[in-house]
Amino acid sequence: MTTEQIIGLVTGILFGFLLQKGRALRFEKQVGALLLRDMTIVKFMLSAILVGMVGMTLLSNAGVIALSHKSANLGALLVGGALFGIGWALLGFCPGTSLGALGEGRWHALFGIAGMLAGAALYAELYPFFKSTVLAWKDLGKVGLPEMLGVSPWMVIGVFAIFSLSLFTWFEKKNI
């Protein structure tokens, strides 16, 4: 294995370990969140995002890492995001967690993985069509929210932190 592959594998093992320990891999947790009954994965994700936002902003400001924004292509995000949500509710796993779920014995995730491979093949075939339609509507470019709004990253992080902590308080109060 190359260095690149070894680093990827080690990082993935740690990633999978934390997803499993946080109980984020379970169908019950993922669909439970979408049914607003069990917000475990939302607590897990938002905590990770908050810590990550601070770390990435510090490292990027210090010139240590390079940020790599994906295109804010509105058609792609709105249509693709909606399709993802529809499929996610049926499957009960996302692409990364489907592998983790299989790792902890949830064999039905295998059919989801097979479906995702079939869907990926389909997307590759349909890509020219999407490129001239959905993907061609409106692209705001590879941009960060702070630059788009003309504010400091810390402002965005602060607002997001207040939003997340309010949600956490609400989840704990409702015991979900």
Next chain:
Amino acid sequence: MERNMEDRGWNPYIAGVLLGILAIASAYATTVWLGKTNYLGASTTFVRAVGFIEQMVSPEGVAANEYFVKTKVKLDWQFMLVVGILLGAFIASLTDRSFKNEMVPPIWKERFGPSGFKRALGAFVGGAIAIVGARMASGCPSGHGLSGMMQLSAGAFIALGMFFLAGIIMASLVYGRRAS
């Protein structure tokens, strides 16, 4: 109340903070060792994986496909990351004996019955729709939800919002609302 106590899982806030630290460490490590900052993601790997499969049948077809060419079918960092998720979850499930053979999850069973075939079909169709959406949006809850949000990418806020909005509506249509 169904809580983490009975299955000895970690507190989700603490597990989340550790994942945030892992994401930062990973961005730093890839920059130092690989010369390029890599961010956690998963959905592109499904394109590469099916690219490898198609190459066995028709290498010319893959070479001529614009999307496979753009994505580059290779065993890269993210591919191994996704393989690692499976291994890491397996190891974690052994450490606290939470590995469990499951064909039909309880919420699904309540709604559609114990048929493994129905569940397999639902998972397959759901997976196919989800990955088309994720590739269209250029990311999944890892790429957009974690990595994009951590970088404050404008698109990630839209993507994550849409994932949950559509997911919540679809889940309520499919599994129905019940008093819990």
